[in-house]
Amino acid sequence: GAVVSQHPSWVICKSGTSVKIECRSLDFQATTMFWYRQFPKQSLMLMATSNEGSKATYEQGVEKDKFLINHASLTLSTLTVTSAHPEDSSFYICSAQTGRTDTQYFGPGTRLTVL
Amino acid sequence: GDSVTQMEGPVTLSEEAFLTINCTYTATGYPSLFWYVQYPGEGLQLLLKATKADDKGSNKGFEATYRKETTSFHLEKGSVQVSDSAVYFCALSDLMDSNYQLIWGAGTKLIIKP
Numbered sequence: 001g002a003v004v005s006q007h008p009s010w011v012i013c014k015s016g017t018s019v020k021i022e023c024r025s026l027d028f029q030a031t032t033m034f035w036y037r038q039f040p041k042q043s044l045m046l047m048a049t050s051n052e053g054s055k056a057t058y059e060q061g062v063e064k065d066k067f068l069i070n071h072a073s074l075t076l077s078t079l080t081v082t083s084a085h086p087e088d089s090s091f092y093i094c095s096a097q098t099g100r101t102d103t104q105y106f107g108p109g110t111r112l113t114v115l
Numbered sequence: 116g117d118s119v120t121q122m123e124g125p126v127t128l129s130e131e132a133f134l135t136i137n138c139t140y141t142a143t144g145y146p147s148l149f150w151y152v153q154y155p156g157e158g159l160q161l162l163l164k165a166t167k168a169d170d171k172g173s174n175k176g177f178e179a180t181y182r183k184e185t186t187s188f189h190l191e192k193g194s195v196q197v198s199d200s201a202v203y204f205c206a207l208s209d210l211m212d213s214n215y216q217l218i219w220g221a222g223t224k225l226i227i228k229p
Binding site: 032105 | 146147149151157158159160161164204208210212214215216217219220221222224
């Protein structure tokens with residue numbers, strides 16, 4: 001149980017284009033989803049927290065107009081990187097949480113490369 | 116604020132060796148404590164957790180005990196395998212703005228040699 005999927009697992013795009021990453025909880029309802037960014041050999045950096053049906057809460061320094069997050073249902077959240085640039089290249093990981101528990105279940109991550 | 120400190124890696128061991136990865140924390144409340152593992156090129160997997168003092172989390176031969184007196188949650192395994200090679204993250208949960216968020220350690224890379 002508690003499986004989270006992400007799609008795509010990797011994507012290469014040209015600079016200036018937008019990329020959408022999906023995060024799905026497959027066997028539970030995710031009331032809260034988190035989006036992280038991970039740089040090589042580093043820990044995870046929390047980008048934003050989203051509760052189903054509400055606007056996402058972004059961490060300081062994360063541009064909400066650049067990283068659009070939608071959490072429209074209890075099983076799906078999307079992260080759209082708008083007008084991507086090479087510095088946006090990274091490993092993006094989502095996680096999901098149900099109810100008032102404190103355990104997060106992670107997706108396998110999406111490797112984004114912007115040329 | 117709350118924080119998590121892990122021993123720096125990489126930690127290199129031979130197969131069947133005993134493993135300890137140290138983790139200490141600072142917290143104002145009574146957080147849950149977690150160990151997550153990340154295999155190369157993959158996302159994170161929950162390895163084990165403990166929710167209160169003296170709890171022991173265990174999974175796949177790994178274990179960690181929530182020590183409030185020393186504010187520690189050290190990860191141990193009696194006999195490591197090559198397949199245990201990965202990055203291990205210690206984390207604690209913190210209630211922020213009505214959501215439980217994770218505060219992460221920097222991660223410890225573990226390399227097991229045959």
